[in-house]
Amino acid sequence: MNTKRILLVCIGFILVFFSALKASADSVNITASVNSVCGNGILENGEQCDGTAFGGASCVSQGFSGGTLSCAASCTFNTSQCTSAPPPSGGGGGGGGGGYVAPVTSAIFNGRAYPKSTVTLLKDAQIAATTIAGADANFQISVSGLSGGNYIFSVYSEDSKGNRSSLLTFPVSVTSGATTKVSGIFIAPTITVDKSEVKRGDDIAIFGQSVPNSEITISVNSDEEFFNKIKADAGGVYLYNFDTSPLEIAQHFTKSKTALNGEISSFSKTISFAVGTKNVAKVTQEFLKGDLNNDGRVNLVDFSIVAYWYKRPSPPASADLNGDGKTDLVDFSIMAFYWTG
Amino acid sequence: MTKSQKSKIAIPLIIFMLFFAIPVFAAEIYFDTKTQEIKVNQLFEVVIFINTDEESINAVEGKIVFPEKLLKLKEIRDGNSIINFWIERPRAKNGEILFSGIIPGGYMDKKGLIFSIIFQAIQEGRGSIEIRDIKALLNDGKGTKADTTISNSQFAISGQEPASRPAVFEKKDIDMPETFEPTVASDPAIFDGKYFLVFATQDKASGIDFYEAKESRQGLFSIFKSWMPVESPFVLNDQELRSFIFVKAIDKAGNERIAVVEPRYPIKWYYEAWWIWIIIILAIIFTLIFIKRNLWNKIIH
Numbered sequence: 343m344n345t346k347r348i349l350l351v352c353i354g355f356i357l358v359f360f361s362a363l364k365a366s367a368d369s370v371n372i373t374a375s376v377n378s379v380c381g382n383g384i385l386e387n388g389e390q391c392d393g394t395a396f397g398g399a400s401c402v403s404q405g406f407s408g409g410t411l412s413c414a415a416s417c418t419f420n421t422s423q424c425t426s427a428p429p430p431s432g433g434g435g436g437g438g439g440g441g442y443v444a445p446v447t448s449a450i451f452n453g454r455a456y457p458k459s460t461v462t463l464l465k466d467a468q469i470a471a472t473t474i475a476g477a478d479a480n481f482q483i484s485v486s487g488l489s490g491g492n493y494i495f496s497v498y499s500e501d502s503k504g505n506r507s508s509l510l511t512f513p514v515s516v517t518s519g520a521t522t523k524v525s526g527i528f529i530a531p532t533i534t535v536d537k538s539e540v541k542r543g544d545d546i547a548i549f550g551q552s553v554p555n556s557e558i559t560i561s562v563n564s565d566e567e568f569f570n571k572i573k574a575d576a577g578g579v580y581l582y583n584f585d586t587s588p589l590e591i592a593q594h595f596t597k598s599k600t601a602l603n604g605e606i607s608s609f610s611k612t613i614s615f616a617v618g619t620k621n622v623a624k625v626t627q628e629f630l631k632g633d634l635n636n637d638g639r640v641n642l643v644d645f646s647i648v649a650y651w652y653k654r655p656s657p658p659a660s661a662d663l664n665g666d667g668k669t670d671l672v673d674f675s676i677m678a679f680y681w682t683g
Numbered sequence: 684m685t686k687s688q689k690s691k692i693a694i695p696l697i698i699f700m701l702f703f704a705i706p707v708f709a710a711e712i713y714f715d716t717k718t719q720e721i722k723v724n725q726l727f728e729v730v731i732f733i734n735t736d737e738e739s740i741n742a743v744e745g746k747i748v749f750p751e752k753l754l755k756l757k758e759i760r761d762g763n764s765i766i767n768f769w770i771e772r773p774r775a776k777n778g779e780i781l782f783s784g785i786i787p788g789g790y791m792d793k794k795g796l797i798f799s800i801i802f803q804a805i806q807e808g809r810g811s812i813e814i815r816d817i818k819a820l821l822n823d824g825k826g827t828k829a830d831t832t833i834s835n836s837q838f839a840i841s842g843q844e845p846a847s848r849p850a851v852f853e854k855k856d857i858d859m860p861e862t863f864e865p866t867v868a869s870d871p872a873i874f875d876g877k878y879f880l881v882f883a884t885q886d887k888a889s890g891i892d893f894y895e896a897k898e899s900r901q902g903l904f905s906i907f908k909s910w911m912p913v914e915s916p917f918v919l920n921d922q923e924l925r926s927f928i929f930v931k932a933i934d935k936a937g938n939e940r941i942a943v944v945e946p947r948y949p950i951k952w953y954y955e956a957w958w959i960w961i962i963i964i965l966a967i968i969f970t971l972i973f974i975k976r977n978l979w980n981k982i983i984h
Contacts, residue, residue, distance in 0.1 A: 466885055467767040467787040468863075489858050491763045491887025492796065496788040511739075511788030513765065513795070631824070635870045643868040645768055645785075646881045646916040650873040652770055658872045664826060671818060672826030674770060674785045675742035679824040681787030 453527025490518025762890030789822030
């Protein structure tokens, strides 16, 4: 009788153990199946999201009442910007009272980018949230989980051709327990040219994207500065064919800005082109300065690589951004200019 | 030259200068107080600001020099700084505090806090806290040096601080450091191409004090692993990237925030989970013993 009991205990123990192992193996399988490429912007097996691909998920589908669902670098949902509806206040006949709800410290950003473009918000130089602008180029991003204090927020957007705007940075003093609203953000237009060198007298196409039907001012910087105005189309796209006849044979620069309903954006990035004796098409895939590990971003990883070589002898060419043979503050400044988070 | 002749020359000259003088724009690095009188043993805070004066500045470096005979440095606070990433976090050495850092995207405003210093007056005397070797670079993609001006802070120490007077610099910080996502990376330019971890977070109230980290292939049993002090970037021990990596940020008030990086290549349970194998072997041994005893009893009886 006693031996039977021991036998039953042993069998039971082995069964329970192997069922536990199976459960363990099942849970491992979930992570092991993540063979997809995180960061390619395509939602694949094992990924909750990838870049701006959310597979229809939103804060609401994740059990929140609203807010902005973002995608973490590990291709999992980041619900830190999702908001929950305030719980019902307590009281009532039965005597149940509402508990204390700590006030949320958050910030909301409104502004204009480009139609259907991806807008990225950086909080103290690190990506805090992304969103997609509407067809009218308007966007709104909210971030929560902040503390009372001074923050440096930055926004940039990427147009339909994959060109990034310049980084628009603004210091914001956030009040603890309150929602800080920042509105009127006007992201500068994107800009590019079709030739890296243009034969003097030929046209160079200067184009980019901004707010639909806005007025674009294009500046071509030479000894004399030339200003030209053009209207963006319903998709926010603009194109100006600039006659290079009045320009000297030399290196020149162009930039643009947008005006709409009395609001004016800052100037875009400055793009250079040469006026010479022949036409040379511009290479579409541009090298992003400061992107040391070639992941298409300039962020903390690149900063860390340059910081490793700070004031050390014989830095590699990648960590010496201005090519002066040393890694110093100037290299960091160049990197900070091209920062994407 | 008569007085009237002098004035005939001087007045047009002044008018000319007023109308045609080119305004000189320069970033100013300054302290919140130009002069102050303090008592022996008194704690006082000196805050260093930047006024960028219509220019966008994205990198700053310099040093603060103070007389060690008169002042004892108690603390450096950088929690609310406009500097997003320190290249050299402000640290005191031989009466100097060296610092350098960047503000990606640039900063343009009148009163950007760089950091603050808490001093204690040691003995009576007069002195100054000085800003030296300042370099501020424009956010222009070339690292162009901006013109800078500085304003130092003078102080006079006299008399004794009353013992009953409370320290006025205690700031209550009950908030954890902000959430952060450490990133695993590798690059042939550093650490011989080995995988390393980068991380950074903020604590607006008291500032980040230090970071600790640990790696464990067993997520559950990581509690038995001890934390090691680390700085970003640090080379990972597990170059096979099979470990969970835990990074703890601790602020100056002792509040903690832990971030977890999941293994890129999680281990199969049957490969390295030794404790599972011990249980399996024990179970088999017990079963064999039982069967043997049971059969032996049957044979005997």
